[in-house]
Amino acid sequence: MSDSFQIEEVVLRVVKLPLKEPFTTSLWTTPHKTPILVEMRGQGISGWGEGAVPLFPFYNHETPQTVLHILRDFALPLFFKEKPKTPPELAQLLKRIQRNGFARAALEMAYWDWTAKAQGKPLYQLLGGARQEIPVGVSVGIQKDTATLLKKVGEFREQGYQRIKIKIAPGKDLEPVKALLTEFPGLPLMVDANSAYTLKSAAIFREMNQYPLLMIEQPLHETDIYEHSLLQKELSNPICLDESIESLREAEAAIALRSCKIINIKPGRVAGLTESVAIHDYCQRHDIPVWCGGMLESGIGRATNMALATLPNFRYPGDISESSRYYHEDIVEPDITLRPGGTLQLPSSPGIGFEVNMKRIEGLKQLEERFRP
Numbered sequence: 001m002s003d004s005f006q007i008e009e010v011v012l013r014v015v016k017l018p019l020k021e022p023f024t025t026s027l028w029t030t031p032h033k034t035p036i037l038v039e040m041r042g043q044g045i046s047g048w049g050e051g052a053v054p055l056f057p058f059y060n061h062e063t064p065q066t067v068l069h070i071l072r073d074f075a076l077p078l079f080f081k082e083k084p085k086t087p088p089e090l091a092q093l094l095k096r097i098q099r100n101g102f103a104r105a106a107l108e109m110a111y112w113d114w115t116a117k118a119q120g121k122p123l124y125q126l127l128g129g130a131r132q133e134i135p136v137g138v139s140v141g142i143q144k145d146t147a148t149l150l151k152k153v154g155e156f157r158e159q160g161y162q163r164i165k166i167k168i169a170p171g172k173d174l175e176p177v178k179a180l181l182t183e184f185p186g187l188p189l190m191v192d193a194n195s196a197y198t199l200k201s202a203a204i205f206r207e208m209n210q211y212p213l214l215m216i217e218q219p220l221h222e223t224d225i226y227e228h229s230l231l232q233k234e235l236s237n238p239i240c241l242d243e244s245i246e247s248l249r250e251a252e253a254a255i256a257l258r259s260c261k262i263i264n265i266k267p268g269r270v271a272g273l274t275e276s277v278a279i280h281d282y283c284q285r286h287d288i289p290v291w292c293g294g295m296l297e298s299g300i301g302r303a304t305n306m307a308l309a310t311l312p313n314f315r316y317p318g319d320i321s322e323s324s325r326y327y328h329e330d331i332v333e334p335d336i337t338l339r340p341g342g343t344l345q346l347p348s349s350p351g352i353g354f355e356v357n358m359k360r361i362e363g364l365k366q367l368e369e370r371f372r373p
């Protein structure tokens with residue numbers, strides 16, 4: 001790590017990325033994405049980070065506007081005043097800002113990428129990752145009917161994805177699971193409820209016990225840890241927590257209470273890569289596997305997630321699909337593409353390892369602001 005602060009400028013950009021098709025969960029439909037891109041410049045090097053915040057405050061409290069507000073008015077002034085020398089120092093500094101994980105992560109990830117490039121190392125090596133190839137799965141939104149779902153899942157299997165995750169909601173849960181496991185016996189399947197159930201309506205998961213699932217993701221309230229422990233006791237299928245884990249503290253509580261058997265780590269949700277690695281390490285010591293979730297990232301956030309998912313306790317395929325899963329055109333080059341067998345290959349070049357396509361960003365740009373010390 002470097003021993004002085006060398007960042008000369010930070011550029012915030014918002015781009016509007018059209019999705020190939022809208023993505024529907026139990027709570028909302030995403031028509032397009034507007035990632036907040038952070039470019040950190042110094043010594044002729046650009047480090048990139050992405051605030052992969054959803055358009056609506058339905059996943060957590062954040063939106064693109066709140067991410068911009070927190071970055072502009074709090075995170076960047078702190079960054080240039082305190083001049084942290086390393087990404088973990090920056091992560092520690094940004095803990096003064098409560099919550100707002102997507103905003104804090106966007107800046108911290110850019111510092112990790114910048115630091116890796118300054119050292120001439122791939123980001124995954126700097127994070128402690130050991131492998132250059134990672135298994136990945138695909139996340140399928142709620143479809144209009146079961147026939148459409150079966151067709152989509154069939155196509156993703158043909159493309160080679162190693163596991164399928166479907167979004168579920170009350171009334172759209174047992175039937176799709178049954179249909180998928182009948183059509184594709186032995187399918188590595190998991191479901192994600194995005195906190196759409198209560199303890200009472202979660203009785204459906206006892207029925208679902210007859211179907212072996214890789215995991216049931218976030219069935220109950222997004223801030224709950226206790227009720228998930230009650231539900232997990234009744235289920236043979238493992239519960240995985242997503243929304244409930246905003247930092248290492250919630251991971252410690254969830255493991256102590258046996259609220260889940262698996263944790264989904266998203267750098268944006270937990271305020272960056274430093275906290276992601278801390279949660280990974282803690283889970284590894286407690287034999288709780290983790291995997292890397294996704295927020296329909298552009299190639300910048302996607303490449304960052306790929307680097308994180310090389311750490312050894314990422315034991316399930318991540319929601320890190322190839323660029324063409326969601327987008328006609330990505331903003332990195334080359335496109336992130338799936339290899340036969342359903343894996344992604346980590347590049348050997350420094351930082352996130354993909355080139356950012358500035359021309360494409362210019363074409364999609366809705367806002368640009370520059371900040372200097």
Ligand SMILES: [Mg+2]
Pocket residue numbers: 192194217218242243264293
């Ligand atoms: Mg989830």
